[in-house]
Amino acid sequence: MKRTVSCLAMMVALTTAAHAQMANDGIKIGVLTDQSGVFSSLAGAGSVVAANMAVEDFGDKFGVPVQVVSADHQNKADVGTQIARQWYDVEGVDVIVDVPNSSVVLAVQELAREKDRMLIASGSGTAALTNESCSPNGMHWTWDTYAVAVSTGKAMVEQGGDKWFFLTADYAFGHTMQKDVTAVVEGAGAQVVGSVVAPLNTADFSSYLLQAPAAGANVIALANGGTDTINSLKQAQEFGLNQQARLAGLAIFLTDVHSIGLDAAQGLYLTTGFYWDRTEESREWSKRFFDRHGAMPTMAQAGVYSAVTHYLNAIAQTGTDSAAPVIAQMKATPVNDFFAQNGTIREDGRMVHDMYLAQVKTPAESSGPWDYYKILATVPGDEAFRPLSESACPLVKH
Amino acid sequence: MTEINTSHAADTIAFPKGEAAALGMSRTHLVMMVGLVALVAMAPFAFYPLFVVKVLCFALFALSLNLMLGNLGLLSFGHAAYFGLSSYSAAHAAKVMGFTPELAILFGVVVALVVGAVIGALSVRRKGIYFAMVTLAFAQMVYFFSLQARFTGGEDGIQQVPRGQLFGLISLQNDMTLYALVATLFVLGVLALYRITYSPFGHILRSIRDNEGRAISLGYRVNLYKWLAFVLGAGFAGLAGGMKAISFQLASLTDVYWGMSGEVVLMALIGGMNTFFGPIVGAALVVWMQNELASFGAWVTIVQGLVFMVCILAFRKGILGTLGQFLTRKL
Numbered sequence: 001m002k003r004t005v006s007c008l009a010m011m012v013a014l015t016t017a018a019h020a021q022m023a024n025d026g027i028k029i030g031v032l033t034d035q036s037g038v039f040s041s042l043a044g045a046g047s048v049v050a051a052n053m054a055v056e057d058f059g060d061k062f063g064v065p066v067q068v069v070s071a072d073h074q075n076k077a078d079v080g081t082q083i084a085r086q087w088y089d090v091e092g093v094d095v096i097v098d099v100p101n102s103s104v105v106l107a108v109q110e111l112a113r114e115k116d117r118m119l120i121a122s123g124s125g126t127a128a129l130t131n132e133s134c135s136p137n138g139m140h141w142t143w144d145t146y147a148v149a150v151s152t153g154k155a156m157v158e159q160g161g162d163k164w165f166f167l168t169a170d171y172a173f174g175h176t177m178q179k180d181v182t183a184v185v186e187g188a189g190a191q192v193v194g195s196v197v198a199p200l201n202t203a204d205f206s207s208y209l210l211q212a213p214a215a216g217a218n219v220i221a222l223a224n225g226g227t228d229t230i231n232s233l234k235q236a237q238e239f240g241l242n243q244q245a246r247l248a249g250l251a252i253f254l255t256d257v258h259s260i261g262l263d264a265a266q267g268l269y270l271t272t273g274f275y276w277d278r279t280e281e282s283r284e285w286s287k288r289f290f291d292r293h294g295a296m297p298t299m300a301q302a303g304v305y306s307a308v309t310h311y312l313n314a315i316a317q318t319g320t321d322s323a324a325p326v327i328a329q330m331k332a333t334p335v336n337d338f339f340a341q342n343g344t345i346r347e348d349g350r351m352v353h354d355m356y357l358a359q360v361k362t363p364a365e366s367s368g369p370w371d372y373y374k375i376l377a378t379v380p381g382d383e384a385f386r387p388l389s390e391s392a393c394p395l396v397k398h
Numbered sequence: 399m400t401e402i403n404t405s406h407a408a409d410t411i412a413f414p415k416g417e418a419a420a421l422g423m424s425r426t427h428l429v430m431m432v433g434l435v436a437l438v439a440m441a442p443f444a445f446y447p448l449f450v451v452k453v454l455c456f457a458l459f460a461l462s463l464n465l466m467l468g469n470l471g472l473l474s475f476g477h478a479a480y481f482g483l484s485s486y487s488a489a490h491a492a493k494v495m496g497f498t499p500e501l502a503i504l505f506g507v508v509v510a511l512v513v514g515a516v517i518g519a520l521s522v523r524r525k526g527i528y529f530a531m532v533t534l535a536f537a538q539m540v541y542f543f544s545l546q547a548r549f550t551g552g553e554d555g556i557q558q559v560p561r562g563q564l565f566g567l568i569s570l571q572n573d574m575t576l577y578a579l580v581a582t583l584f585v586l587g588v589l590a591l592y593r594i595t596y597s598p599f600g601h602i603l604r605s606i607r608d609n610e611g612r613a614i615s616l617g618y619r620v621n622l623y624k625w626l627a628f629v630l631g632a633g634f635a636g637l638a639g640g641m642k643a644i645s646f647q648l649a650s651l652t653d654v655y656w657g658m659s660g661e662v663v664l665m666a667l668i669g670g671m672n673t674f675f676g677p678i679v680g681a682a683l684v685v686w687m688q689n690e691l692a693s694f695g696a697w698v699t700i701v702q703g704l705v706f707m708v709c710i711l712a713f714r715k716g717i718l719g720t721l722g723q724f725l726t727r728k729l
Contacts, residue, residue, distance in 0.1 A: 036696040036699050044696075045696075070693060072694075072695055072696065073692070074692070074699070076688075077555055077650035078650070078653075079688050081646055081647075082646070082689060083689070083692055085448055086446050090446055102553055102554045103554055103555040103557075103652070106557045107555075107646075128554060171545045171546060171552045172554065173552065199542070
């Protein structure tokens with residue numbers, strides 16, 4: 001009897017000791033992404049590859065397995081939260097990464113808070129994640145609509161774009177970007193000469209686009225995304241609008257340019273958080289990624305690698321995988337890798353790093369597939385992302 | 399899809415003749431109903447409770463579609479409108495207006511009923527493909543309304559909906575408590591739908607489906623019956639949508655998208671639209687596929703399409719329809 005009791009006591013002691021370090025015998029990283037819909041090429045399977053690369057490159061340093069699981073949320077908020085719940089509750093996933101699609105990522109961030117686990121968003125762009133919906137358990141790594149839209153706005157005003165025309169997708173995403181950019185360009189002394197809203201999934205943009213030269217614009221900003229961007233860009237090219245004004249894409253990814261082709265996309269200005277052909281390290285990593293995935297990485301996919309690596313480093317330093325100490329460690333350590341130089345994670349969860357203003361090359365300038373961007377300028381992180389003084393995040397003390 | 403052939407007696411949802419009935423059910427149906435209730439009671443111990451919650455919401459949604467499809471032979475291709483609007487209304491009521499969960503769901507049902515009454519009044523005059531297209535058009539209007547209306551939060555949806563306290567007393571934060579509520583509502587919904595289907599009203603619906611001219615000549619105001627069935631279907635879809643919004647604490651554009659309307663038709667067809675219980679089986683299968691196949695990358699939609707094709711080609715009566723044929727019983 002005594003022996004049984006002491007055995008039991010020992011077992012309890014052992015299991016609690018193990019729990020204090022690594023819960024559920026290992027570290028599990030869940031890549032929740034879109035593998036069949038509109039975000040599948042900019043994030044999707046490539047994000048899973050990036051997470052796996054990060055784990056392999058990190059090596060076996062914990063003595064417990066580090067596992068990557070992945071799922072396709074099918075762009076359905078209920079499917080996404082269902083999977084995330086099951087991951088947190090049953091499968092013991094410690095952190096969920098990527099999650100393009102704003103309705104899914106906002107739900108998962110809320111869930112992470114409830115279950116006291118972590119979310120590191122990379123593919124999604126909604127600025128609400130670190131603004132009014134911010135959470136102590138969430139981080140936003142790569143980009144947001146504010147950063148890409150506002151950086152492009154500022155930089156183009158500096159380059160002489162002083163008469164702006166907006167082609168805006170008629171839903172919250174488009175309206176938010178137009179509002180943010182308008183504030184910035186007007187603050188910089190430029191003028192908004194006109195704007196037009198087009199419904200989601202418009203096929204023929206001609207009547208909208210042709211209002212721009214009539215308004216005397218020298219910058220046409222495309223405050224839309226996905227197929228809307230692709231269609232409007234192609235049609236702007238067909239009407240020769242890129243001869244009369246500069247086109248600015250407010251949310252464009254490398255894979256979008258790849259599918260549009262340089263003929264239609266040439267000359268487009270955009271802001272990106274990462275470009276593969278920028279430094280020696282980024283080229284080296286991207287070539288390895290290309291060998292496995294068959295496409296160059298987008299900023300979302302590179303961000304997943306950077307985020308997972310930073311996460312694993314924080315676990316190595318704290319010796320635990322429970323959320324609070326790991327988050328504290330991640331926020332205390334600057335991010336330095338091929339993706340970000342001296343990136344910092346703010347109290348609202350925003351990872352602040354430099355963004356890059358780029359212009360799409362002409363077919364003559366390009367040496368072949370994936371050689372698409374000219375990096376024109378670096379936008380310092382402090383200028384690119386929404387300053388904490390304007391934040392609506394309750395975690396930020398003004 | 400234009401002409402849904404339901405005229406073969408063996409295929410119809412009609413009440414089996416000559417079988418001893420208890421509680422207004424045939425013996426087969428009684429066994430199935432008891433089995434269903436037992437299954438619902440045991441499922442959360444075998445599966446992840448919230449997964450079962452989702453199955454139940456979609457099962458009720460598919461049943462609500464089949465009220466029209468199975469009994470009237472009218473395919474509503476915009477059924478997501480009532481599901482989604484109710485889910486938005488319930489979420490808004492619980493989050494912004496501070497309703498308790500049962501009132502929030504009730505509010506969702508009322509909204510679905512009202513919208514269903516208006517759309518139904520305008521669409522039941524048409525049949526076949528025209529009916530499907532008219533309902534789809536209205537559903538697209540609801541979609542664009544939801545995309546742009548301020549309270550829906552656009553593509554972000556309504557997030558952080560509180561589950562709240564049932565009757566202001568019982569917290570639903572625990573998944574099992576929530577499951578108990580959803581399971582109760584589901585079983586009540588199924589019983590009500592069963593009663594409607596096999597009531598005199600249901601018999602008239604089937605008589606209209608089989609020979610509308612004859613029903614008119616017998617003095618039935620067929621458009622009124624169709625409209626009533628439409629509104630009831632919308633109401634039960636609303637119940638499903640409201641339950642889903644409270645359970646998953648969100649309402650999003652997925653719920654009003656036309657893809658959702660297509661999915662619920664798929665559920666009814668796979669399960670067997672000429673059986674009462676078929677849509678439940680179809681819903682469970684589709685939700686299970688979406689969940690299980692998610693980890694295989696891009697395969698979900700492909701497999702879903704294949705299953706649909708196999709169903710259409712190999713067993714058109716759906717899973718329960720074919721099984722019933724095999725057992726020579728009406729399931």
